[in-house]
Amino acid sequence: MIDPLAEVVTLLQPGARFSKFVLGASPWRISRSNAGQPFYCVVLEGRCRIAIDGHESLELLPSDFVLIPAAYGVAMSSLEPPPPGIETPAPIALGNGEYRIGAPDGPIDVRMMAGHCSFGSPDASLLVSLLPQFVHVRGEQRLATLVDLIREESREQRPAREVVLSRLLEVLLIEALRSMAGTNASPGLVRGLSDGRLAVAIRGMHEHPTHGWTVAELAKEAALSRSTFFERFNRAVGVAPMAYLLAWRMALAKDLLRRNEGRVAEIAQRVGYSSASTFSVAFTRHVGRPPTQYARDEQRAAGR
Template sequence: MDALTDIIQLLRPQTVLLGRMAASGRWGIRVPPQPGPVFYFVTEGSCLFQGCEGTLLDLREGDFVLSARPTADAFLSEPTAETVLSDEAFKAIHSVDGEVRIGGPGDRPTTRIVGGLIVCDPANAELLVELLPRYIHLRASDDAATRLRSLVHIIREEAGEARPGRNAVLSRLIEVMLIETLRRETESSLPHRGVLGGLGDSKLAKALANMHADVARGWTVEELARHAGMSRAVFARRFSQAVGSAPVEYLLGWRMALAKDALRHGRGTLEEIAFKIGYKSASAFSTAFSHRVGCPPSEYAATMRARE
């Protein structure tokens, strides 16, 4: 299994639809800060998208935006339009037929946007934010955007009805949506620093695949470099530049992510978890986990159970 699939499956992503918005005339709307990444899809018309750093993106019908850190996302009809916060009070007043309406009273909406919050398993939710660049923007003309349009349509249908297996279906759909989006990013000429940067380099991708395929193995930089067909020095430098951490540090981080997931879901004793991720004893694993996470495995497991 490849690194991207491993990570997405570990995250167990679900979606909570934030809702639909319809706008007309001169308008601007701010999305309240969200606890996780948010996707937006322009289903009709055009608008401008503005993130917390102030950069404006020109969006057209069929465009898709994935916002990794949605603390101050906004949509505007034009650069100088004033914005209002779309909080619960605003939605209660301006909701019509299941969508938030903004702009000229009585005017026919010319722009429509649907948005959804991506919620991940809390054990490793930060992995998705680390995986993503601040924004990913796919134009309607991109092949990926065409597929995403179909996915968003099915997600909206599935989220709106309490059918058997709904959560499982939504989880798989969000996994596919994320993979489609991130595939596009790995092909970018300026890939995001992190796992995506490594996956965008065929030789580094091979090293990542090896680590994920056999996480318990005591990989050395020399071995990984040899499998990747590179010298040790070149491999170590290239990996650190692309991924943002040294190869062994990345492996340790992935081991701890697997351990946190197993502890949260009660899968195995400390000895079993330790052996599975490459430690010869529970004490060695506990020491490494405490150093990395900030608390012993038993305390972490108890804390996660208390939050459920």
């Protein structure tokens, strides 16, 4: 059975960019703009607060895991932050990827791992739009263990280091996202898959992207009326069913074109279009470039 969540994460091509071990001594406050970069952190000991993209702050407990697929503003602080206007000194590098922040002589009251990963897919913004804006998982030791493995691997220069890191990050992202099933996730693929009826339709689209799906047929798969299915899908996933199907077909097509996996006519059939011309029109409208030009540009950029 096709797993839509695993497919999206695999297409994202996650890679390790930067991670650090942070020791905090109250009071402290740090904030930064991440320009849409994926950010994650896990609290190993103690407690702290995090505020994401201007939302209300959230208290983090030991083993709490936070993932932001596209972060623009992240602020973290001790439970009792410094008074307004008092700047926290820059973190002090202790070596070996460890940093200390806050009172220079105070006791350490929080330990956490924080880091950035990167998404290698040129289509990352589309795929990220299918994920929740913010993932907060509490009490999942598996996630803390995975972060420890990533930290250890990133510090060593072992053979196949990048391959191992990319696989660990894939597992980390899938584990974090599936841990949200059944929770109040923001609209996106995870929330759609947590709805048993919608999940059947979503899996159908991923399993058979070449099929000529209609809203009525997808509603039948989900055992819902057409209007109920359309409204429920739109509310849970954040886009209409046909818009989701188009986005997924285009993501698949772009991946096949980048990897030079056949002629345009062959790729058109593999993503559900009966003719190369129909596919080319849809692709050009969606991407802004004809498929042949897109393939040529991407392969040139990759040095192939």
